[in-house]
Amino acid sequence: MSSGPGSRLRILYRHYGGDNTKPRPGYYSKMLALTSLLRAADALDTAPELVYINDQVRPGPILSLMEATGEVVPVRGGSDSRSYRAMLEREAARSAPADQFLWFSEDDYLYRPDALRHLAAGAATLTDVDYLTMYGSRALDTEASGRRVVRRTVTGAAGDPAAVPIGDVEWYHAVSTTSTFGTRLGTLREDLRLLNLCAVSGGSWDHTTALAIAGFLPFTGAQLRADLLPGRSVPLAEWPRTIMRGGVRLAVTARSLRRPSHRRRLFAVDPELISHMESEQPGSRPEPSARTAATDWAAIAEATSAWAEERGISVDQQVTS
Template identity: 40%
Template sequence: MLHVVYRSHGGENAKGRPSWYSKTLALRSFLRAVEEAGEPVDVVFLNDGPIPAARLELMRPHGRVRAITGGSNRASYLAGLKLAVRADWSPDDVVLFAEDDYLWRPDALASLLQTAAQRRAEYFAPYGVGTHDDIEGRVPQWRRPRAARGESEVPADVVRWVPHESTTSTFAVRVGALREDHALLVVCCLSGGDFDHTSLLAVQGIPRFTLRDLVDHHEGASSNPAVKLARRAYLVVFRTAVDVGSLRRPSRRRRLAAADPAVCTHMEEGWLAPTPAQRPAFWDELAERTAAWDGAGTAAGPLVRP
């Protein structure tokens, strides 16, 4: 069975967004994917702080709504992990952690369920990204998931799940693997910088930090020498723990499969997933169709043209 922990926050930030961006649009696209999953999906809406009433009304018919006071992305992420680890879900179930600023293809969850049934991986990236050059301060370049040698571009209506390096905080994992990896994921979350990228490397048995990362990093906003020293010591401890934790036996190294083409996209300028073959306006079209969706799966029309 597929469970979803959909993390949402009522506020906004200063990130550059596409013209069609809204968290309501993101939620509608996710609900459409739930409707078209092909089997029941168990959804928990984990809301950090107040959520606009109209968005809450969209959530309530489709899952359980839980309110928390996290106050940060890390806090709500850790709360989502704890919720999933403590739930009475089967180890063979899959849980998807979804953020509230993604646009989902209608076939996204159906595709995830199909690939999860093949049991070729423990972690799944509906939106895969490449590696960062540094832990902080640099923007990574998008990398397509690694296709098999000699294979051509994938048509829009065909999704393959292939080995990949990393992803964001929107990912899926088998519940049994999550329970075994929970402590490592928490340590990764406390290691500073792009903890989601760090986490997916660590569970695959790939050390994240070099010696330079351990001893030479950004000092942070404080000018207080004592605070700087404390932060430096803190990061050295947790980053060392991450690298030690990533030195796993081969039998404990997880496999990450990413959708190619992506079945969702982060709605942030510079971070939109590559469009499928010969569909340069794919995400713009999907946003328009999602906005027209009437909740019965009819108004938006087909996602993929014949």
Template identity: 40%
Template structure:
């Protein structure tokens, strides 16, 4: 078995609230630290899917740890769809594991090792390294990592359990064979608008995402948009949402199982969506690892 990691990156920033230890360079280094540990026991192939220009310091690290693949997408959705197509385009083996990773996550050193262990010891097809709530349950957990309670910490290799999860983000791992079978379904979920990651997780598991009201309720277009365009766009989204709900009625053999690491082995670095744990301490450890090891390569 090989692990293929697709690290989706963008050079810019957005307006999301961030914890004090946030940084894309730090996120990248923590990911490379996890790659280094996983490579002690398995072949890890890393593709850095870069949407637009990437700062030179970050690009240097990417070149040392994998293969940068530049493209012009212009949106998170297009970057995600480009990543979904890679397993098919590169003909990766169905028994391999593929990880789709976003560039604003902090990773524990054992994160990829834990994902590989889960793929070997369970029959699940999808794995979430991150869940925002304790115990792997879906929901929002308070951001307590800047003032962590006594005894809190991040997962050590032997502490990780894998528990059922309703939904996660666009950072997840999957068996290559399952992802290739589900590619068209995931594309359809993306075309339905809104939070396509949540829609995808529910639909893969055979759960209808949209109720009757949701089918007719859409995100408003900018002020001044013409009536004809608004009506056409709303009709399109209603049709896509209905198609997603129909596709959610999967036969039992095609319904996927999504498991989450508990405690999380990675966290989204967005205020209000940080997984429980002492991630500020891990951020400091990552900086120290970068200073004292061959962080610029595997040397």
């Protein structure tokens, strides 16, 4: 892309027309999330392809802004997993070069204004890396990990001799991320069946996905036995659903036993360039590295609001209804 190097970036922004009850920072809104993405896109040398994957989105300011800035694709998802799978299926079937880099984004992230420029540079430089993320500071201990993941004792790129500096950020081998990530179209096509299978495995299926595509075992034997052989702790009426989930998880586990040539690498960036706008709960994530913690996300939110207001956009709109 000429936004830095490489080809034109294609962004798939998956938006749900309602909201949930997760604890959020005071500045949170879905309009803020969207305008922060547009602000980051505005900093690119070449405008990206913006595609909005919309589930249950009613007419309103957010939809109007999407229609003015990109292609709007309605989907009948009804759940996070369904809309995610519909998006992946649509992209994998699209006629385009296999090396096109795709960025899949959920609708509750706050972007630094330089986030997409760094992503473009990372995608152009790290051509042997399969997946990139701009969120998450769980670092993989590549020497200690076998079929089970071993995390490094420090988070982010700190002290990692294999970290790759690009500009003023560093990219490092990460364990996991959410459903906001980047990959090339060819990789998506090759991994599509496993990605779809992971998405119906229940629980934290995004974490399951990251482990399975990298060739790590996503479930323990105890977890599989608990699903496949439910005991008295599971009501009898729940047995069919529990056993079915266990069957899916067993299939995911079997598919995670990939040949070394098919084990994917996920790299994250330090500092984080986007923030998942959820209020942190004690113990929910490892302590971030000093560089990751350096970003003042409240200040980013304030600056994004000002940028939006200059363009006649109010970020106070929480949902599209």
